[in-house]
Amino acid sequence: MNPDPLAVTGVPRGYDLLIRHLKERAMKLGEFALAMVHDGWRAFDEGDLTAAQDVLDRAAQLDQMDEDMEHASIAFLVLRQPTAIDLRTAAALLKITTHLDRMGRLGFDMARITTSGTNGQKELAELHGLLQQMDEVVETMVRQSLDALGGDQVELARELFQRDDAVDRMHRDANRMIVESLEEHPEMAPRLASDLLVARHFERIADNACKVGEKTIYALTGQRRSEYLPRHPFRPYVLETPTNQTTRSRK
């Protein structure tokens, strides 16, 4: 007589321990990447070259953690041939690893464009305030994505998409401010070019946090993004020309 499977579901098994172990490794990678984002921004914002170098020195370890995580996920797939939630979790972790690695890389990129001193913050106070706000929201999103992953929290993961919309708006505002500032303070072009990159990096980090949330939802429910969050209909971007006559679209 077969036992009632409902009565034994959830009993810890080798599989569960292995998956827990995989998740813990992903969380460590995520914490490492988050610290690189945090410290990369701080170094850039404060013009602290020593702090920036410290972030740059972590790149090799980030790579190693990414590779180790990928290896562990593939080994789990090959050796355990998982199905259902176990399969989805292993597949999701493979993708999540890539997104976490990218976040760390973007922290690295912020450190890389750090220059000595905090020149320009007074003149560009509004822009500086906006970038600080982006940092706060984006770091919160990364933290939230890790909490959703580690705590199996679908709703927490879903909240990320709303925050991402806010980051996108801030990114557009930052771009506008930078263009205006370039006209007003052409002498600050180097600094503004870096700010443009940082705003873009924050926007990308937020996108990667959303991807972590998306994969977490897939692992836990089997739902793919298009099943709960229909993609925006294609909207052609209209490029303005001096005469505002010619338009073209891109994806």
Added chain:
Amino acid sequence: MAPVKLVVDHLTAYYGAKPAISDISLQFPDRKVTAIIGPSGCGKSTLIRCLNRLHETQSNAHVEGQVILDNEDIYALDPVRVRRRIGMVFQKPNPFVTMSIYDNVSAAMRFNGHHSRDETDKAVIRSLQQAALWDEVKDRVDSPATSLSGGQQQRLCIARALAANPEVLLMDEPCSALDPIATSKIEELVGQLKNDYTVIIVTHNMQQAARVADFTAFLYLGKLIEFGATEDLFERPQQTLTESYITGRFG
């Protein structure tokens, strides 16, 4: 969804007064491979044996419900005619041990009426080719069937079943007595056979079901728990029982 070849409608099969499978309704798509999985004693073999009226050949066994092959209830037809249209391959290779390879394959034709030697030769070659055995035995078709390896004997049994020109091929754990090399040949063969036949395969091996089947049915304690596209069933099953079984969370 492919057109339906075989419909099982509220089928219950008994041994004495005890039902081995209860109220199963299921549709087998034409020219697709459908796997039936489930733990020992769940009724997989009983179900498949109801599909060509083998179940009723056991004492005290009977069925209720219908099995409809192309709009005809097979329980209203001559059972011999049914078995001509729905062939079967068993767990252990069971060639006619006193016969040659050629005679094993041509046996079905002889039982089904007179055919010229030329017709028989052509049918034997075609069947052995379809069973992916011809190249290995073409120089020794008069050798005893027992001179073949286990895997070759199983393919000989498949050739023998195909020689009767069936429309549906039932396979009851056809690889359970075979080594991995012979197993992979049979699995590859199943993939080819579905071009011409509707294949229904009972297997204990979930990875095998995932590899060979387009659709999978999960049985538990004589009930059909879930039926669907194999990819969906193994990636995101809809029923907790299915999830518990395929992830190994039974006991």
